Amino acid sequence: MMPKHFLTLLDLDEGEAKRLIRRATELKQLRQRGEDYRPLVGYTLAMVFEKSSTRTRVSFEAGMSQLGGTAMFLSPRDTQLGRGEPIEDSARVLSRMVDAVMIRTFEHETLTRFAEHSQVPVINGLTDRFHPCQLLADMQTYVEHRGSIRGRRVAFVGDGNNMCHSYINAARLFGFQLCIACPPGFEPDPDVLATAPDHCTLMHDPAEAVEDADLVVTDVWASMGQESEEDQRKAVFADFSVTAAIMAKARPNALFMHCLPAHRGEEVSAEVIDGPQSVVWDEAENRLHAQKALLELLLAPQPGSEPPAY
Ligand code: CP
Ligand code: NVA
Numbered sequence: 103m104m105p106k107h108f109l110t111l112l113d114l115d116e117g118e119a120k121r122l123i124r125r126a127t128e129l130k131q132l133r134q135r136g137e138d139y140r141p142l143v144g145y146t147l148a149m150v151f152e153k154s155s156t157r158t159r160v161s162f163e164a165g166m167s168q169l170g171g172t173a174m175f176l177s178p179r180d181t182q183l184g185r186g187e188p189i190e191d192s193a194r195v196l197s198r199m200v201d202a203v204m205i206r207t208f209e210h211e212t213l214t215r216f217a218e219h220s221q222v223p224v225i226n227g228l229t230d231r232f233h234p235c236q237l238l239a240d241m242q243t244y245v246e247h248r249g250s251i252r253g254r255r256v257a258f259v260g261d262g263n264n265m266c267h268s269y270i271n272a273a274r275l276f277g278f279q280l281c282i283a284c285p286p287g288f289e290p291d292p293d294v295l296a297t298a299p300d301h302c303t304l305m306h307d308p309a310e311a312v313e314d315a316d317l318v319v320t321d322v323w324a325s326m327g328q329e330s331e332e333d334q335r336k337a338v339f340a341d342f343s344v345t346a347a348i349m350a351k352a353r354p355n356a357l358f359m360h361c362l363p364a365h366r367g368e369e370v371s372a373e374v375i376d377g378p379q380s381v382v383w384d385e386a387e388n389r390l391h392a393q394k395a396l397l398e399l400l401l402a403p404q405p406g407s408e409p410p411a412y
């Protein structure tokens with residue numbers, strides 16, 4: 103039987119996603135109370151990083167340790183992956199030794215090929231196309247601050263990148279309206295957009311996209327792997343900065359999120375990211391709790407419970 107993977111948000115159904123978010127908050131409270139919860143004693147997570155990371159690496163490593171298990175960091179520089187061992191062979195071998203594998207890589211197809219040949223759950227730790235773990239933390243953060251996101255308005259300002267694609271998936275899964283503002287030529291992939299036509303609107307004016315928004319989200323203008331385009335992108339995206347003037351168009355109690363790392367003065371002003379509407383530090387912390395809930399779901403599922411009513 104194929105193991106359950108988490109390659110995109112849509113690997114969860116609506117009930118699973120809601121239960122996972124609720125469980126993430128429960129695990130956060132457990133940790134705040136100083137209670138030990140170690141369902142993964144004896145389990146090992148291999149983490150393959152072909153790109154840099156702070157939050158993803160630390161949250162998975164700390165999360166596995168808190169759940170009683172172990173996480174192992176693998177980079178192409180010092181494994182045979184970097185010397186051309188086929189991804190399929192690596193998947194067959196790693197999955198005979200560990201209980202789950204997290205991968206951060208470039209092409210999404212590398213991840214799907216690995217998953218096809220893995221006997222154990224595979225988790226997407228970011229590809230060029232999707233970043234679903236970040237969305238678990240973002241949704242948890244919204245729910246903790248404002249309650250259900252169903253029917254709310256979310257604005258994504260910036261590049262039609264992996265974060266934007268994952269917001270499109272989230273709009274469909276969690277039932278919110280997403281307005282995306284990107285410069286012409288930097289829109290999300292039409293195939294991804296086409297999966298959520300009732301939930302997404304594409305435009306090119308950030309002020310229009312954030313109008314009446316309950317949540318404003320942005321991300322870097324040049325993602326990992328696009329470093330050579332940085333200067334050109336700075337010019338193209340100059341009008342796509344989330345400033346206080348842009349936030350003022352959203353609802354007065356709108357939240358601001360950014361997956362981080364951020365570039366103050368580029369995609370977001372310091373005033374906004376360090377201001378009262380920003381929840382970026384809660385969002386970063388929730389990577390830990392949401393991924394612990396994900397690991398529990400994939401490796402040590404709780405006996406069935408009803409999803410929350412929202
Ligand atoms: N947001 C995020 O994934 O951060 P890292 O690149 O530091 O893991
Ligand atoms: N879009 C960014 C997200 C970083 C967490 C990137 O892929 O580099």
